[in-house]
Amino acid sequence: MTLLDSDIWNKKLFSDGWKDATREQPVTEPATGARLGTVGLATAEDVGRAASRAAEAQQSWAATSPQQRAAVLRRAGALFTEHAAEIEDWLVREAGSVRAKAGFEVQLALGECFECAGLPTHPQGEVLTSEDARWSLARRRPAGVVSVIAPFNFPLILGLRSVAPALALGNAVLLKPDPRTAVSGGVVIARVFEEAGLPAGVLHLLPGDGSIGQAVVEAPEVRVVSFTGSTPVGRAIGERAGRLLKRAHLELGGNNALVVLPGTDVQKAASAGAFGSYLHQGQICMTTGRHIVHESLLDEYTAALTAKAEALPVGDPAREDVALGPLIDRRQLERVHGIVSDSVAAGATLAAGGEIVGAGYRATVLTGLTTDMPAWREEIFGPVAPVIGFSTLEEAARIVNDCEFGLSVGILGDVGTAMKLADRIDSGKIHINQQTVDDEPNAPFGGVKASGTGSRFGGAAANVEAFTETQWVTVRPDIADYPF
Template sequence: MAEQNPPWSGAIYVDGRFRPPAAGDTLPVRDKSSDEVFGVAGSADASDVDVAVASSLAAQRDWAARPYTERAAVLRDVAAALEQADGFRELIMRETGSIAGKADYEIASAVGELTEAAALASRPVGEVLQTGHEGRFSVSERVPVGLVAAITPWNFPLVLGMRVIAPALALGNTVLLKPSPETPLSGGLAIAELFARAGAPPGIFQVLPGGEEAGLRLVEHPDVAMVHFTGSTAVGRDIARTAGSLLKKTSLELGGNNALVVLDDADTGQAAMIGAWSSFHYQGQTCISAGRHIVDRAVADAYLRDLTDRAAAITVGDPLRDGTGLGPIINDAQLARARHLLDEAVAGGARILTGGTNDGRFFRPTVVVDVDPAAALWTEEIFAPIAPVAVVDGVEEAVALANHTPYGLVSSVVGADVHRATEVARRLTSAMVHVNDATPQDEPLAPFGGVGQSGLGGRAGGDANLEEFTERRWRTVASTPAHYPY
């Protein structure tokens, strides 16, 4: 990945090799801090998708028939290639605008996804069923879905791609990956280089950077058995409509408007540390960031003071410089949206306690209070380092406000009495909930996903991957041919 002329330059990855896209179109790859173009990726169109689908279909039957040991070995070899890759860390930092710690997390988490998926390959995939028919053998077995299309986002491109790629391949599927146009390298072509170095069989994993044309063709293609999408709720709805009309298996990991609840017995210093990480980590650009801080009045003044102090102390700048805590917002469109949400809330009476300014795409961590509960800053996903705080009187009001959202991804509760905090957590309607910890959490063995407008389909992680990337098939065998009256 540190080569002057990497094999993926200007290319897509189809049938085990890097090649130019059919129309020769390309995507510039920009350093998000300097806006410098430091690479170029190929940009696939619908014809490239068709070629890649045909290659995947041809490869899938053989891949599924291979011993699990071979599938597991490929995944372990890819994990080893990633651990040894020169330059992947800097590539993530430049392409996503993240600090080194976030890039290191992505690499370690992606290695974890690969190694856990290698273990998944040997899991039992069937069970013998009781039957009321003499001489019949009855079994429920899991079979691969077939060809899985993964459409992934720009914020955690490596790990969110690997969360689909690794378990899907482990269970005998083939994968077509379309990374975000913002991150076609760390989210796609650099991953393909890892598979090439590991000697993966041609056609089992292919990468098609591109825009809407390629994405739509993947969703509509009759030979794509499953679409896995991670991204915004608005785009997820469009995919659900299209895939639903085709009765195609779909898994959507969508946005969140996540609540951090601070109870009246919380240590405000510790709670503010959790709150700052929940809202400001990677510029707030994650679906599991905290977009709503709901704080009991008894500790509100102290919490606001501590959270404001932490926000003001964070250094914002080029992630490649030592000591930087936050990098840039990913692009101008996201910056404009963040500014609009904040400015609209302030016009409606909200007060900024710290931050609220930006130098280009470098946005200061912001704490804001007195936000109108109908304001978009409170009701929508923010995707910027902004922490809106609401003050409530007691647990009942906190729970009601936390649950007053169409989203249902993640929430957190902070309190000294762990039993009480856990009881509050049980009442929250999100699909994931954490007690005395930040909202951004992810582990390869944990079922990750949302309910409501935060997701549609299954879960990713651990045993949930068996449900996600296989179909159940009932198979019977009669010891002698059956007889019927006609």
Template sequence: MNNAASLLAPETWSEKLFDGTWRQATGTIAVHEPATGEVLGLVGLSDPASLGAIAERAMRAQAAWADTPAEERATIMRRAADLFEQERDQLIGMIMRETGGVRGKAETELAGTIGELIHSAALLIAPEGQILAHPDRSKLSFARRVPLGLVGVITPWNFPMLLAMRSVAPAVALGNAVILKPDPQTPIVGGAVIARIFEEAGVPPGVFSVVNGGADVGEALITTPETRLITFTGSTTVGRRVGELSGLHLKKVGLELGGKSPFIVLDDADLEAAASAGAWGSFLHQGQICMASGRHIVHRKVLDDYLEILSRKARQLKVGNPLLSTDIAIGPIINAKQLARVDEIVRNSVAAGANLVTGGTFEGPFYHPTVLSNVNPQVPAYHLEIFGPVAPVVAAEDEDDAIRIANDTEYGLSSAIQTGSLERGLKLARRIKAGMVHINDQTISDLPGIPFGGMGQSGNGSRFGSTTNWEEFTQWQWMTAGGEPARYPF
């Protein structure tokens, strides 16, 4: 870590927890760099029993924060965005080291984080409610959006800063308090950095807190009575548990879960462009993205040519520690357990009949970009979310077969279609069961101003971004007002 004095100096947050002030923790979590195993720093470990007190402090702070004028809240959000920009160089390096991402990934994550803050400030220019009809013309009837109160945010390790800010920024801007639990593998850029910048930007003490730990801390956050909404980004398996606990305690819950996003290549596609997009969709950030292109569904007429181009691109990608060379495209897998899982899926898929076109090997934490052909429903890579740099290729006989294969999954997050005919692409897009469809592009895309979310087992219908943030992070209150007191026959 950079030990130079700065806004983000480790001595501010090292071995500490943040609940509006930095407090010394009784335990710590060591944060390791995936590429080297080096310890990057120590963050404070939370005690699940402490969640009640943190939530109570948050609720006391939230009442005053909700009464703060909207323009003042927006100013603080914009100030936080400026601080992220001011710390750009240091933050890019921190993201690269803690997540194992290449520089372009880190730059994209930081830009998205800043974008979420700017968009959260813009939310506050929207009307807070609407005037309603009432049979008594002497009464004023209206509905308004009010904060939920306290929001719990649980985030993953792959894009920890951005995926935290996607919930944190609109929740705070709209008058809620937030308790964030980052993944214990990425609690610096995913938690401590955000706390430090919010503190400097002027978010009042108690409005934003960070807790660190594993499943026990997450479950305590969910079951703490004060939290009224839990947003979770992560695997479908864990998401089911989050949904189960949230439902048991009558919490609103927003789940953004796994994916097996189809990437369809039709027989009229520009194959060089399609293979470029397909390689990006499967190999970006080592495939450790929920929207990654999980199956390349290729029209049989162009299958051989597409495989040749895609495998050539895979072999050209350099693998290694992104901090050591600017031409590294594939960095480390996040941990040894995930590396072993990726390798097991590839080996089991080959044993089940898939062909290993290229890749399938690793050195240390670095897994080489891999292309599998002859992938079918009997092959593990057909169904499983791999979360590694693997491109499973499935042959489709025609358009109908391509759509059948695309929808042959429990997931429904993202999708893409490569075709020389926009009309053809639009017709097919309407038939794909996914929350997002991209024609002549790849499957990975997220902007602050769009309603992000999936269908099926990729989520529960919740959406992040755009005006949907009002629906997620506030609730309706109906109010009537009359000039004269109402009189009744009782």
């Protein structure tokens, strides 16, 4: 039996073991529409039971020794290594990933587990000074029950990057993956931790639609919500969590800029720009959505980027050697095409692409834009590269910042000039001489403005801050004297 044998999870939920679900949904391959299996869907009642059981199981899990919790995370990392090929196959077929992207995602997942294995033994507080004759301590304790809501695009790592640190720090977790990628973004994680020896009841898998997302936010036992997804949904979750006095960590959308400075190697810049815009069909929050090129290089860069776009094959990554696979569903495909068509109608020039190919979309380059056109203002979430020129560093900074989002920015060219520009930019991440898509388990990740609530993922400091509560403790050698 393999890790993901369908006999284990078909039509079931993982909630204190694998149990028959009362609702179900087909698992569909976006490239062909073929049915890959049937996943169980949660109900509001399932969420209520899971939250109650998670709160109970969390107490004993938090009391488990740090080395025992670390061992579970290390075994999880080893399982990702052992079953990498099987997991990659699911990412290719269910999420429409090309093989290289699937492999990269699995490597991120195993790295996340090994990195989080150090959290149980990480310092969990500090000794404070005090005016009184006592010890004064600030210690970190598990938050309790954490709800993790993850999207479809990088379904494995965008769920695991919250699940793994939350578990490592002694919390229980309710995981709600996108139902379109409930196997690669949910079943995989449940099976890995089940095999790694995580005690029953600590992790619950609850796929479903927005009503289930609402339920895992509102469950009374839940103290922290970790959400990755669109800005409109994130706003709603943040508002609801605020009313319930729960912490919500929100990693939201992006319309990320790549700035090409004068004197930059155009061929290398175009390669970086193509990777940033077209990796995983542009379905990444960090995708390069705006190419801002110095006027001295604008024509040459556009021609080089166009040549790269036209050379990228589109198709079914499970059966062909392609650079771009399918978009997640027909609705998203038509949305992308609509943004491109509306921008062309408004005066933009289509230099490459702009065409639906089966379930995919050709790598697209748009020029002649103004900053009020849809392809420039919106997060497209498709393989579209809008290009615009600039003349001065001040103008480049203004164009970058003239955006509701602030997730990731890449600057290509002279490092000294790039440093001066970076100091003027509002963004959660800035990469000099790299494109906008980058992530490492030990690095803080997050955005500003409409891209979220800051760096709440990655690195020991961010993870401890995200998934623990601070408790003040004082200790005196004897009972103090009081005036009453």
